[in-house]
Amino acid sequence: MATVVKQKSDVVLDYLRPGKKFPSVWCPGCGNGTVMSAIIRAVDKLGYSKDEVVMVSGIGCSSRMPIYLDFSALHTTHGRALAFATGVKFAQPHMKVIVVTGDGDALAIGGNHFIHACRRNIDITAVLINNNIYGMTGGQGSPTTPDAAFSTTTPYGNAEKHFDVCDLAKAAGATYVGRSTVYHAPQLEKQIATALEHRGFALVEAIANCHTYFGRLNRQGDAVAMLNMFKERSVTTAKAKEMTEEELKDKWVIGTLYESTEKSEFCEEYQKLVDRVAKGGR
Amino acid sequence: MAERERKLLQGNQACVVGAIYAGMRFYAGYPITPSTEVAEGCSRELPRIGGRFIQMEDEIGSIAAIIGASVSGKKAMTATSGPGYSLMVENIGYAYMTETPVVIVNVQRGGPSTGLPTKVSQSDTMQARWGTHGDYNAIAVAPSTVADTVVETIRAFNLAERFRTPVTILLDEVIAHSRSMVEIPQEGDFPIVDRIKPTKPAGRDFMPFEVTENFVSPMASYGDGYRFIVTGLTHDQHGFTTNRADETVVKLEKLRNKITRYEEEIYKQEARWTDDADIILVAYGSAARASLQAAQIAREAGVKVGVIQLYTIWPFPEKPLLDLCAKTKKVIVAELNMGQLVHEVRRVLPGDIDVHSVLRYDGEILTPLQVLEKVDEVM
Amino acid sequence: MGALLDKIAVPQDRFEIRLSGSGGQGMILGAVILSEAIGGDGTKNVSQTQSYGPEARGGASKSDVVVSPNQIFYPKAMKLDLLLAMTQESLDSYYKDLKDGGTLIIDNVLVTDIPTDNYYGLPFTRLAREEAGHVMVANVIALGAIAALTGVVDKETLINAVLARAPRGTEEKNRKAVEIGFREAEKLKK
Structure with missing residues (x-):
């Protein structure tokens, strides 16, 4: 008797939104698809029901993801996903709220909401897909575009400095901070799962390829070439400890960068306040 | 009670x-x-x-x-x-x-x-x-x-x-x-309206933005099991984003019709002393307070001034205003700005009604005296 | 033109009160308490307003209370029936708003240049410091005087309203303040 082996991709198909007409807006080979699969597999492994997941996003390529997935979807305005998500989570704290955002969405127009979501330590998992560029509008520079890199608005090289997403999140008060790349898909999936189970604000930075714009303008090649670059230029946290600052230049340190359970989660803290006030306390 | x-x-x-x-x-x-x-x-x-x-x-x-x-x-x-x-x-x-x-x-x-x-x-x-x-x-x-x-x-x-x-x-x-x-109101003093929840089960039949008979779609909440899409992009009745011309028109006309077809439900205004008024004041908010006071003072002085106080500003109460001003020839719009509501009143009322404006925009509330000075000027 | 303006008058059913002084003298709180005392039983409507802004931290401060058995159309005072002036500056600013024959009450230690002989003067701030035990209750003493001189509210109702707003532990001081104001004003009655 033949055994039917379920293909890995089947799980992904189970979570695509019924009735959605594909293809997606993403270019062939785009890193967003890899991140989407990682999120699906993490949710599936954790055994969450589709009904308890709300996926919130803003504007940009990555922000189209909630429309493709069979979760409750809140596709909002540019930069504001975390503020909308704060409303969803605070209104229904039992829901699992995932924000999918990009470097422009979260750090430029949405920078204020980003640091304050971190500060509140509200139990939201933010997956920030960092491709160092604005893809949707055609390749403009973003707050993570590296020094001297080219984009359609930095035609002579970027004169600005860029954010380190993870440093920013940690400094602002996030209690889980991790980084991975779309080359390291299994690790990315594990990190997202850890982030989802973490009680508090969790940030996963997923380094991703926009070969269409960033790769082309910066001569980094096609999707495969960029994935190879992610492989070669990534170092684990353990290895990074033994490296000098000079050696770490142009490298991505991947893995769990910060994790803490000391700080209380916002919705839980507010519930305590409600319970206290209900008893007539102050 | x-x-x-x-x-x-x-x-x-x-x-x-x-x-x-x-x-x-x-x-x-x-x-x-x-x-x-x-x-x-x-x-x-x-x-x-x-x-x-x-x-x-x-x-x-x-x-x-x-x-x-x-x-x-x-x-x-x-x-x-x-x-x-x-x-x-x-x-x-x-x-x-x-x-x-x-x-x-x-x-x-x-x-x-x-x-x-x-x-x-x-x-x-x-x-x-x-x-x-x-x-x-x-x-x-x-x-x-x-x-x-x-x-x-x-x-x-x-x-x-x-x-x-x-x-x-x-x-x-x-x-x-x-x-x-x-x-402080008690339960039962005012009716409370809640959004209509969907009765259809989750699945392809449920359309979160369905064009219903009154254009308003039943609204599920996240967590109710419907897993619907909410997006600011133009979308079809399922919530899927669309660029299609026909679906765009359906969406925009839904947004319009659900309001414009039911404006009577939304209008609210209060008319005082308008039946025999030679001059009608139109105002809302604190400008209406000054207008009512001015009208009361004018009445005591023997001048027939009425007031239409608007509680609904948008949609602008076109028909109620037309009806209430049918017998008057002079209207004064009182407002705390450089003239905004007056444009709507002018748009709505027929040309044989003179529409005047009394405005204040220095950060203070209009006084009844200022309104009365305008009444005196136009009477 | 002018045919109407010659004939108009502020409606007789309104009684308009202004409490004025400097920021920190509790004029707004005084007006709030007075409003609660007057409007508490539902027989009269009240409309209390104040000037906001830097006044709250020094400088001239005023708060108005309009009282009427009928619906109050205009929320602010038009022509004052009663002006309380706790400082010279406030009297200078607001005396013009007092109607002919209106009641003027002043702190006669802090206000010395008075453009009329027809007024009631009491040393509210000194009474607060020396008799009531705290300068902060000068406004409450003034409320007691207003009750005695105008009858807009009776003493017991005023005391209840004052106590409802008094911080815990200051009840006696506040009750005494009303009594002092009421007593001293009674002495001035002609």
Whole structure:
């Protein structure tokens, strides 16, 4: 008797939104698809029901993801996903709220909401897909575009400095901070799962390829070439400890960068306040 | 029925009383004069009844959070003033497009820009109608007394839920900060409207943006099992984004028709002494208070002045105004700006009615004397 | 032109009160308490307003209470029936708003330049410091005087309204303040 082996991709198909007409807006080979699969597999492994997941996003390529997935979807305005998500989570704290955002969405127009979501330590998992560029509008520079890199608005090289997403999140008060790349898909999936189970604000930075714009303008090649670059230029946290600052230049340190359970989660803290006030306390 | 509790309240506090009565259980806001007492009141009262209060990082975040709460099933509100409302308008447009019921209180102060933070104004009248980009039909209500503020806040929530749309409450600094004795309403005093929940089971038959007979779609909440899409992109009745011309037209006409076909339900105005009036004053908010006082004084002096006080500003009450002004030849619009409402009145009334304006825009409330001087001038 | 303006008058059913002084003298709180005392039983409507802004931290401060058995259309004062002036600056600013024959009450230690002989003067601030035990209750003493001189509210109702707002532990001081104001004003009655 033949055994039917379920293909890995089947799980992904189970979570695509019924009735959605594909293809997606993403270019062939785009890193967003890899991140989407990682999120699906993490949710599936954790055994969450589709009904308890709300996926919130803003504007940009990555922000189209909630429309493709069979979760409750809140596709909002540019930069504001975390503020909308704060409303969803605070209104229904039992829901699992995932924000999918990009470097422009979260750090430029949405920078204020980003640091304050971190500060509140509200139990939201933010997956920030960092491709160092604005893809949707055609390749403009973003707050993570590296020094001297080219984009359609930095035609002579970027004169600005860029954010380190993870440093920013940690400094602002996030209690889980991790980084991975779309080359390291299994690790990315594990990190997202850890982030989802973490009680508090969790940030996963997923380094991703926009070969269409960033790769082309910066001569980094096609999707495969960029994935190879992610492989070669990534170092684990353990290895990074033994490296000098000079050696770490142009490298991505991947893995769990910060994790803490000391700080209380916002919705839980507010519930305590409600319970206290209900008893007539102050 | 038991005697109602009476309390000396500011307009801003009355707004909180009305909102909680209407079922508001989620407030997000950012401090701004002269609206801040609304936030303070909500921060105090909501935890006592299991509600949620959050002070967001800015007004953009505030409106975003209440939309998120509303799609999660809560009746939600924010309060601000002109500069904050200006920051909110993009997401107010999102609420129009996604047909999300929320209530936004704008305690008007002098503008433009930072303007006069502690002074009264009605210069956001047009902003409440046209604030965000694109085509849409706005609802805005306007109380003129502290006691009215309870009633109009309840009405704002009812309209928001009935029509699945954002509703603006146009308050102003004078009403917001003045105090009067207010009867605290008891259960049953006012009807409460809740959004209609879907009866169809989840699946392909359920369309979150279905064009129903009255154009309003039943609204599920996140967590109810429907897993629907909410997007600010133009979408079809399933919520899927679309670029198609035919589906775009269906969506935009749905947004329009659900309001324009039912305007009679939304209009609210009060006419006093208009039956035999030679001159009719049209006003809302604190300008209506000055107008009523002026009309009363004029009547005592033997001059027949009437007042139409508007409680619904948007949609503009065209038909009621036409009917109420049918027998008069002179109308004066009183407002605390450089002339906004008067354009609507001129648009609506036939050409043989003279429409005059009495305006004040120095940060103070119109006085009855100023209105009377205008009456004297045009009579 | 002018045919109407010659004939108009502020409606007789309104009683308009202004409490004025400097920021920190409790004029707004005084007006709030007075409003609660007058409007508490539901037989009269009240509308209380104030000037906001830097006044709250020094400088001239005023708060109005309009009282009427009927609906109050205009929320602010038009022509004052009663002006309380706790400082010279406030009297200078608001005396013009007092109607002919209106009641003027001043702190006669702090206000010395008075444009009329028809007024009631009491040393509210000194009474607060020396008799009531705290300068902060000068406003409450003034409320007691207003009750005695105008009858807009009776003493017991006023005391109840004051106590409802008094911070815990200051009840006696506040009750005494009303009594002092009422007593001293009774002495001035002609």
